[in-house]
Amino acid sequence: MRRISSFAFLAFLALAVVAMMIGCGGSSNSSHAASVIDDDASPGDDDDNDASPDDDDNDDSSPGDDDDNDDNDDDDDDDSSTQWPAMTSGTTADLYGVWGSSGSDVFAVGWSGAIGHYDGSAWSVMQQPGTTAETVLAGVWGSSPTDVFAVGGYDNAGVIVGYDGSTWKAMDSGSTNVWLSGVWGSSASAVFAVGSGAIFSYNGSSWSSTSTANTLRGVWGNSAAEAFAVGTDVSDFGVIMKYNGSAWAEMSQSGKADAIFYGVWGSSASDVYTVGVDLDTNLGLIWRYNGSTWITVSQSSAAIQFNAVWGSSSSDIFVVGWNGAILHDDGSAWTLMTNSSTLELNGIWGSSATDVFAVGLAGTILHYSGS
Numbered sequence: 001m002r003r004i005s006s007f008a009f010l011a012f013l014a015l016a017v018v019a020m021m022i023g024c025g026g027s028s029n030s031s032h033a034a035s036v037i038d039d040d041a042s043p044g045d046d047d048d049n050d051a052s053p054d055d056d057d058n059d060d061s062s063p064g065d066d067d068d069n070d071d072n073d074d075d076d077d078d079d080s081s082t083q084w085p086a087m088t089s090g091t092t093a094d095l096y097g098v099w100g101s102s103g104s105d106v107f108a109v110g111w112s113g114a115i116g117h118y119d120g121s122a123w124s125v126m127q128q129p130g131t132t133a134e135t136v137l138a139g140v141w142g143s144s145p146t147d148v149f150a151v152g153g154y155d156n157a158g159v160i161v162g163y164d165g166s167t168w169k170a171m172d173s174g175s176t177n178v179w180l181s182g183v184w185g186s187s188a189s190a191v192f193a194v195g196s197g198a199i200f201s202y203n204g205s206s207w208s209s210t211s212t213a214n215t216l217r218g219v220w221g222n223s224a225a226e227a228f229a230v231g232t233d234v235s236d237f238g239v240i241m242k243y244n245g246s247a248w249a250e251m252s253q254s255g256k257a258d259a260i261f262y263g264v265w266g267s268s269a270s271d272v273y274t275v276g277v278d279l280d281t282n283l284g285l286i287w288r289y290n291g292s293t294w295i296t297v298s299q300s301s302a303a304i305q306f307n308a309v310w311g312s313s314s315s316d317i318f319v320v321g322w323n324g325a326i327l328h329d330d331g332s333a334w335t336l337m338t339n340s341s342t343l344e345l346n347g348i349w350g351s352s353a354t355d356v357f358a359v360g361l362a363g364t365i366l367h368y369s370g371s
Contacts, residue, residue, distance in 0.1 A: 084326060084339030084358065084366040089116055090123050095359035096346045097139040097150070097182075103351035107163075108359045109137035109150045110346075115168065116365070118357075123365065127168065135159055138181045139218075139347075143188040149202075151193045153179035158195060160207065173200055173207045181217040181231075186224040192243070194219045194229045199241075199248055210248060214239050217262050218308075222269040228289075230261035230274045240264075240274060240294065253294055259285055263308035263319075271314050273297070275306035275321070284321050286334075302327055302336050307346045312353040318368075320345035320358050326366075339366050 089095070093114035100106030104120025113135035115126040134154040142148030146165030153159050158178040160171040173180075178198045185191030189204030194216035198209045213234040221227030225245030233239040233250070238259035240251045258279045266272030270291030278285040283299040284306040300306075303325035311317035315331025324342040327334050343361040350356030354370030 082338045082340045083371070084337060084341075084368050086340045087118075087123060087357075087365040087367050089363040089365040090125050091116055091363040093363055094346075094361045095363060095365065096152075097137065098347040098349045098357050098359045098365075099140045099142060099148075100349060100351060100357070101142060101145045101148075103355040105145050106349075106351075106357055107140050107142070107148060107150070108347070108357070108365060109140045109152070110359070111136055113137055113152075113159075115140075115150060137161075139183045139193075141183045141185060141191070143185055143191075147188045149183050149185075149191060149193070151180035151183045151195075153195070160193060160200075171207065173209070175200075175209050178209070182219045182229075184219045184221055184227070186221055186227075190224040192219050192221070192227055192229070194231070199229060212241070212248065214241065214250075216241070217260075218264045218274070220264045220266060220272075222266060222272075226269050228264050228266070228272055228274070230264045230276070232260050236260075238276065240289075251294065257285075257287075260305075261285075261287075262306065265309045265311060265317075267311060267314040267317075273309045273311075273317065273319075275309045275319050277305040284319075284325070286319060286327075298334060300325075300327060300334070307344070308348045310348045310350060310356075312350060312356075316353045318348050318350075318356060318358075320348045320360075324360070326358060337368075341366060 091114050093111040095108050095110035098106065098108045106118040108116040112133050116123050117126050132154055135152060137150045137152035140150045148163035150161050151159065156177050158173055158175060158180045160173045161168050162171050175198060178195045180193050180195035183191065183193040191202035193200040196215045198211055199216065200207050200209045214231055216229045216231035219227060219229045227243040229241045231239055238257035238261050240261065241248050242251050259276050261274045261276040264272065264274045272289040274287045276285050278299055281299055282304055283301060284303040285299055286297040286306065287294050288297045303321035303323055306319050306321035309317065309319045317329040319327040322344050324339055324345055326337040326339055328337050341364050343364050345358050345360035348356065348358045356368040358366045
């Protein structure tokens with residue numbers, strides 16, 4: 001049973017540079033049928049399964065691998081054989097997060113401080129002051145089109161940049177040694193950003209931080225008084241923290257999970273999902289919180305690791321991960337969807353059930369229109 005370093009971001013920087021120089025081969029997972037859930041999978045151990053969505057050790061392909069990037073040149077919805085055709089993103093940078101205020105105002109962020117914007121007809125690359133070529137932006141969220149936050153880091157420093165509707169500007173987080181992986185808020189004056197060793201909160205004018213021994217990778221909330229953050233604890237076991245309106249505390253589990261949690265989303269406070277990887281079985285992991293208990297929904301052979309989850313309702317949920325895997329739950333069963341890429345997918349967000357965006361390696365942006 002392997003353990004993952006809680007400082008996966010630092011290893012990622014060095015390994016990602018090598019991957020960009022030499023490229024990595026990819027393999028398709030298209031042979032999986034619709035019934036991809038395996039609740040009784042036998043335990044295994046895969047020493048290559050040791051990275052976060054931000055770790056290019058896991059890449060099926062690098063930005064320099066032209067053979068695997070052809071999907072990025074396709075126009076949206078041109079390929080009728082897939083439910084998720086590729087969009088032309090305008091970048092080859094690895095993308096890790098996506099969010100929008102509407103279907104015609106969508107932001108995608110990633111490697112080298114890349115920020116892409118979709119205006120409803122095409123993607124364009126935005127200027128991003130306050131970042132460097134070594135910056136990785138891992139998460140993005142906003143309260144409106146003129147109040148958007150992107151978070152990440154470079155070297156040993158955390159990065160927060162804000163968008164006012166016209167310009168991106170660097171923000172002072174109050175700490176420079178915390179890598180940030182996720183951001184979410186309930187309003188412009190109630191925003192959380194999480195990372196390795198701290199939880200930051202923004203009150204509309206300044207950031208403050210709360211220390212934690214955990215390495216947190218994703219955050220989502222139901223309101224300003226109820227939020228969830230997921231990742232790993234100091235012993236590299238899966239951890240889930242909850243905010244009650246005044247303080248953060250670890251939630252109890254029925255036994256510590258030998259897992260890493262990467263993404264979290266819910267339709268309500270009693271219907272919350274977190275996704276990641278089970279290190280005992282080396283399978284993608286989906287957990288659900290019913291308001292009182294976290295339970296394992298499934299382990300899936302569709303991907304070794306799931307990176308993000310989003311839904312439009314409790315009966316319309318999407319999960320993305322390695323090998324371009326996209327799972328969908330319609331309220332009765334999880335099924336594997338078809339898409340036009342086998343590259344790792346790191347983020348997902350939609351404006352509705354029929355307007356969903358998924359982002360991943362090598363500038364991959366896929367779009368689902370409901371059919």
